[in-house]
Amino acid sequence: MKRYLLTSIITCVFVFSNAQESIILDTIYANDQKNVALFFPEPIRQGITGSDNFVFTYNRDKEQYFGLLQAKPGKESNLLVINRNGAIFSYIVRYKEQLSKLNYFVPSASSIGNEKSVSVVPTVSKEEKSFDKSDYYLSACKYLVNRKLNSINLRERYQGIVLSIEHIVFDAEELYFVIQIKNTSTLDYNLNFLDLSVQTRQKGKKKSLQRSYQKPLFVHNRPTRIAENETVRMVYVLPKFSLSNDRRAVLELNEANGERNLKLKVSHRYINNPK
Template identity: 60%
Template structure:
C-alpha cells in the first residue's frame, strides 16, 4: 500500500514535460557511495533489496550512503525536506570510479508539493523557469540527429574505436559529440568516459598536471557496447578555453578489461568550436 501511495505522489509531481533520461549511480558492497543533496533528506527508497540507501533519520543531514550487492539494476528515489524529488538508476559494479556525488537542484525531476494540482493556470505557464537540463537534452538529441562530415579525431585499441565527431558551442556551453565503435568480437563494458585538462609543468623536473573536467550533463552515455555495434553520446560542459600549452584528454576506460583509449585534443579544437 505504501508503494502505491508513493508512486502516485511521484507521478502527480512531475511536470508535463519530456523527462530527461535518469542518471546511473554505481555502488558495491565494499565501499560507501556518498550522495550530497542540496537540502536535507526526508525520505529515500530503493526498488530492490540488493541496494541499501541510508541517511540520518533523527538529525537532518544532506548526506546519504548507498551500498549494493550483486544483482539486477534497480532505482533510487529520494525526497528532500523541501519536497524536491530525485530519481536515479542504480547498478552494482565491483570496481568503482566515483565514490562521491554532489547533487544539484537542477537534477530534481519535480516536487511533491505540486501533487493534487489537477489544473494549471495557463497565465502562469510563461512564469515557470525552463529547466536547463531539458534544454541540454533537446540540443544533444538534435546534434545526434545531424549528419557528420567525418571525425575530428579518431583513436583505436584492439578493435574499439573512439571518435570525436564535433565540438559545438551553444549559449554558454560546449557540446562534445563522441562515438564509440566496437569492431571486436567481444562486448565492451564502459567503466567511465572522462575529460581532463593537461598542463605540462616546465623546469628541470618536467611533470604533467591533470585536472578533471566535470560535465554538467551527459546524454546517452552507454554502459555496454555490443560486439559489432556503436554508440554515440554527448557531454555538455561549461564554456572554457585553453592556452597552447594545454590540451584536453578524452579517456574511455573498459570495465574489467584493458582496451582503454586516451585521445589528446589540441587547444585549437576547444577554442574554435563549431
C-alpha cells in the same frame, strides 16, 4: 490571410518591445538542400515566415526547443518565433546556395520583446531553472546525435575499440562534445568510465603533467555496454572553457574488468575554435 496575421504579430512586437528604439535584425541563411536548426531558450509556441519560399517547421503537438528552416530561391523575407514564455524573436531570412552555418543557438538576450507586458517577475527556484535547462540540453543533444555533420576526425583505436570526437559545438555558455565509440571486436565492451580532463604540461628540468577533471553539466546516451560490432554516439555538455598552447584536453575511455583503455588527446585549437 498569412500576411495579415504576420503584420498583426509584428505590430504587437513594437507595442510590447522592451527597447523603445529601432531594432537591427540578424540574418539567417537557408536553402532547399539542408536543414538549418534554431535552438531557443524556451519551447516554441509559434513560428511563421512572411513568404512561401521559406518554411519553418517545429513540433506543433509537443512543444520543443528547436525548429528547422528551409528556403527556395526568391526574395528575402522574415521569420518570427514566439516562445512558450511569450518572448519574441525576429530575423531576416535569405536564400543562399552555399551555407557556412547550420546550427543557431539563440540566447534569451536576443529577444526583441514580449507579447505580454510583464509588471512582476515571478520567482523561479534553482530546481525549476535546472529542470528547464536540462530540457534544453536534451533537445539539443538529441538533434546533434542524430545529425550527420562534417566530422573533425579526432580518433584513437586499440584492440578493435575506436574512440572518436565527431563534433565540438559551441553554445552561448556551453560546449557540446559529440562522441562516438565503435566496437569492431568480437567481444562486448563494458564501460567503466568516460572522462574528459585538461592537462597542463609543466616546464623545467622535471617535466610533469597536471590534470583537472571537467565535470559535464549534462550527459546524453552514454552506454554501460557496447556489444560487438555496435556503434554508440553520445553527447557531453560542458561549461565553455578555453586552453592555452601548453594545455590540451584528454578524453579517457576505461574498460571495466579489462585492459582496452584509450586516451584521445584534443589540441587547444579544437577547443578554442568550435563549430
